[in-house]
Amino acid sequence: MSIQQQWLVPHWPGLPVNIGVLSTTRRGGVSPAPYDDGMGGGGLNLGTHVGDQPHNVAHNRAILCEQLPNEPAWLSQVHGTAVANLADIKPQQVPDADASFTTMPGKVCVILTADCLPVLFCDKEGKTVGAAHAGWRGLAAGVLENTVDTMRAAGAGELMAWMGPAIGAYQFEVGGDVKQAFLNGALDDSGVRHVEAAFSLIDGKPGKFLCDIYALARYLLHRAGVKEVHGGEFCTVSNSGRFYSYRRDGVTGRQATLIWIK
Structure with a gap:
């Protein structure tokens, strides 16, 4: 840029x-x-x-x-x-x-x-x-x-x-409800894999994830x-x-x- x-x-x-x-x-x-x-x-x-x-x-x-x-x-x-x-x-x-x-x-x-x-x-x-x-x-x-x-x-x-x-992706901390919202929209196993890959568990914070909104958008756009x-x-x-x-x-x-x- x-x-x-x-x-x-x-x-x-x-x-x-x-x-x-x-x-x-x-x-x-x-x-x-x-x-x-x-x-x-x-x-x-x-x-x-x-x-x-x-x-x-x-x-x-x-x-x-x-x-x-x-x-x-x-x-x-x-x-x-x-x-x-x-x-x-x-x-x-x-x-x-x-x-x-x-x-x-x-x-x-x-x-x-x-x-x-x-x-x-x-x-x-x-x-x-x-x-x-x-x-x-x-x-x-x-x-x-x-x-x-x-x-x-x-x-x-x-x-x-x-x-x-x-x-x-290293700043966007979310709860399991956000992850589930995207999993609910996954149409097949491939979609589930893409959604899962966009979320990573945070050590010491059960139920909390780091979310890669860019990865989610890229997946949805490609789909x-x-x-x-x-x-x-x-x-x-x-x-x-x-x-x-x-x-x-x-x-x-x-x-x-x-x-x-x-």
Whole structure:
């Protein structure tokens, strides 16, 4: 990955040249602590629901919009599986959804996160793009599969995906209920093996596991027929100087992962 203006431009082999992608960090904004950049400067918090002053968020969003063709289509993310078609979203509307897609140039799909997994989608012809918010609940409920199915129903060709910054495998401690939620969705013995491989017992903590959310997402994407999956190399919790993390800090900001057709 390269860094442009303190943000991340995904290294995404095969991405069509007419597709724009961007992943912000906590750097480069105006928000004070606890929404700052982790190094004493202003933070680029883009979330309106985390306690930051509205004028700070508005300023940060204006900074982001300087790099985009239009204002992103913000969502009210509820850890569900609903997928919004940006063609149906009216100006100033913020629908309850955890994914969006578009076939329209200039429309910007966006996901806000602070440990949950953002996943970007694009078909190889560069005609359809999408973005999904995959916390463990949404991931287990099928948000990625629903996004893929919805994009295909709208005419998308062969899809590929990129996984943005999320909580890493050595930081995501969960209980047996989380593991069971994914085992319940495993369709066969192969699926069970993939799910089992994504969880490891924690010594001295009976019933507690470390969960690799990237491995789970990769398995679910492959099962849905998305064979080219890139990204997944960052940990939001471990890198306090670059990313916001709810698991690490509690009260914190939100970074954005975005995709659009130029």
